[in-house]
Amino acid sequence: MNDDSNADTQRNLGIEGLNLADELAISRTLLANERTLLAYLRSSVALIIAGITIIHFTPSGWFLGVGFACVPVGVVFGGIGLARYLKMNRRIHAMRGRHLNDSDGGK
Numbered sequence: 001m002n003d004d005s006n007a008d009t010q011r012n013l014g015i016e017g018l019n020l021a022d023e024l025a026i027s028r029t030l031l032a033n034e035r036t037l038l039a040y041l042r043s044s045v046a047l048i049i050a051g052i053t054i055i056h057f058t059p060s061g062w063f064l065g066v067g068f069a070c071v072p073v074g075v076v077f078g079g080i081g082l083a084r085y086l087k088m089n090r091r092i093h094a095m096r097g098r099h100l101n102d103s104d105g106g107k
Helices: 001-012 019-058 062-103
Strands: none
Touching: 019 062
16 A cells, blocks of 8 residues: 555545554554443443342341342442543543644644
């Protein structure tokens, strides 16, 4: 691929400040961040459901305490995952914006 063709491709994709490899790396990082959020949420829902199930089917004993502990731990786990996702998303978009500003010469 020659330089003119590469420049045209970048202009068409709206990524003139980054080369194609950099832009694809940022896109992969965004997707990985979303997958990590989904993993946190999946684990959170599993803990909440496990806790509710244990509470429902256990009449008494220490196992009931485990059920009552699972529900808030699941909620906290989901909150941690969401906070991590938002923090990383801001960082990734800031990185993308910094590269775009650098290519404009700081304009």
